[in-house]
Amino acid sequence: MKIFLIAGEPSGDRLGAALMAGLKDLTPGITFDGIGGPLMQAEGLESLFPMEELSIMGIAEVLPKYFPLKRRIAQAAEAALASGAAAMVTIDSPDFCLRVAKIVKASRPGFRTIHYVAPSVWAWRPGRAAKMARVIDHVLALLPFEPPYMTAAGMTCDFVGHPVVSEPVATTAQAAAFRQAHGIRPDAQLIAALPGSRRSEITRLARPFGESLAALVPQTRDLRVVVPTPAHLEGHLRSLIADWPGQPVILPAPDVATRTAAFAAADVALAASGTVSLELAAQMCPMVIAYDMAPLTLWLMRRAALIDTVTLVNLVSETRVVPEFIGPDCRASAIAPRLLDLLGKDSTSQDAAMALTMDRLGRGGEAPGLRAARSVLAALPR
Structure with missing residues (x-):
């Protein structure tokens, strides 16, 4: 089995690496394609291009990078479709990731798409959930109050816990x-x-x-x-x-x-x-x-x-x-x-x-990366 992953910034790289580790524990022999940083690469991903190219935040900040990002969106979508992966997992960075998912879904509607980190529709732009549901099938939520927002928009969603709770507490x-x-x-x-x-x-x-x-x-x-x-x-x-x-x-x-x-x-x-x-x-x-x-x-x-x-x-x-x-x-x-x-x-x-x-956020429970991996596997087509 292969999973195509996209992360666009260091926090997404950490999430992706923990997810990959969980998937390897649950599904020996699984492989990965996509875009990620050093942590995901350490788990076995060969990044399509440097993740740092996507680490841009803010509307005004993105404008000067519009055309290079547009080319990277097309490149990522083409690679996902050609990968033979069972699903694509996009991690945060919605401005980039959801555009990739839109192209993928338009070309192959049955391709399973999963987004890790629910959009903060409880904070601003609540219409984003319905828009996301057009191109995303399943969501992995970091915060316990987020799943109802996602299911109301038409996606399935699991609260998988926040990865910070699995990090050691320094003595x-x-x-x-x-x-x-x-x-x-x-x-x-x-x-x-x-x-x-x-x-x-x-x-x-x-x-x-x-x-x-x-x-x-x-x-x-x-x-x-x-x-x-x-x-x-x-x-x-x-x-x-x-x-x-x-x-x-x-x-x-x-x-x-x-x-x-x-x-x-x-x-x-x-x-x-x-x-x-x-x-x-x-x-x-x-x-x-x-x-x-x-x-x-x-x-x-x-x-x-x-x-x-x-x-x-x-x-x-x-x-x-x-x-x-x-x-x-x-x-x-x-x-x-x-x-x-x-x-x-x-x-x-x-x-x-x-x-x-x-x-x-789940302190004391199963590691979020493993919970996320279970959720991904459960969301794959039968």
């Missing part, structure tokens, strides 16, 4: 060892700065993040900063944060153990909006979320928004304890005081919300 000893390994004193105030996994995000957020950190220096003791980043963006990141305070420790493509230890070692995190808030919550690292985007993208998203928070910890826990600063609010004068608040007092309210979030 106190591992957190201390991380500090020691990187020359960070035990009593230093360590901030994990996470300005995103896409070039456009890092470019836009490096300045307000750096200014926020600089504003903390007079009011903190021995401020240090750790910055994980995708390997292919390391050089770009280094050039953008050269003037950051805190002697930043850059972690290019850290493995899971290093990343979790870094988050556990940090006193607080300043992070871009996205899945990283869940990764921080798994390590019980209190956080402030900040994000900015092109003015046109921000205006369109705000007009379509159905929710009052973009932070997944707030949504899953049904609280609003994680502060967030979006668009014009993404500035040091707003962000720095909240970081100081978290550095200067306990984070009991965030602790409770983070623990509840992990429980609701």
Whole structure:
């Protein structure tokens, strides 16, 4: 059996790799074609082209890449149809993946299409579910409240759990060892700065993040900063944060153990909006979320928004304890005081919300990658 997979960014690469591992456990001899990053390639995928070409977010940001992306869409669809795969699993990146699925379905209506990560129709543009149902047969949902939205639109859907719950929780000893390994004193105030996994995000957020950190220096003791980043963006990141305070420790493509230890070692995190808030919550690292985007993208998203928070910890826990600063609010004068608040007092309210979030995402159950694999196999044509 063969499965054709498409992932377009690092978070999708992690999902795809776990899914592939689960499928290999359940179906020995299974093979894969498609597009993915280093983690999926380690599981046996030879990527059709570099996944990084698809790691673009935002309407205004995509426009300059329109024609190259259109060519890649056609190339991916042609490869999927020629692969002989039993199904195509597209992972997140809906702007790219659903266009590929549209071409595939138009050419071969019986080709089974599965999408991993339900669109956030509970947040904005609810009509996306019905539109997606024209080209997708089955959905794998990361959040427990999503399946009813998908089934109402005409697709089958399983909640498979979020992969963050299967990652190890770093111990106190591992957190201390991380500090020691990187020359960070035990009593230093360590901030994990996470300005995103896409070039456009890092470019836009490096300045307000750096200014926020600089504003903390007079009011903190021995401020240090750790910055994980995708390997292919390391050089770009280094050039953008050269003037950051805190002697930043850059972690290019850290493995899971290093990343979790870094988050556990940090006193607080300043992070871009996205899945990283869940990764921080798994390590019980209190956080402030900040994000900015092109003015046109921000205006369109705000007009379509159905929710009052973009932070997944707030949504899953049904609280609003994680502060967030979006668009014009993404500035040091707003962000720095909240970081100081978290550095200067306990984070009991965030602790409770983070623990509840992990429980609701499936902590303690079967690994999400294996649950996703079972769901994929069950959705294949009989």
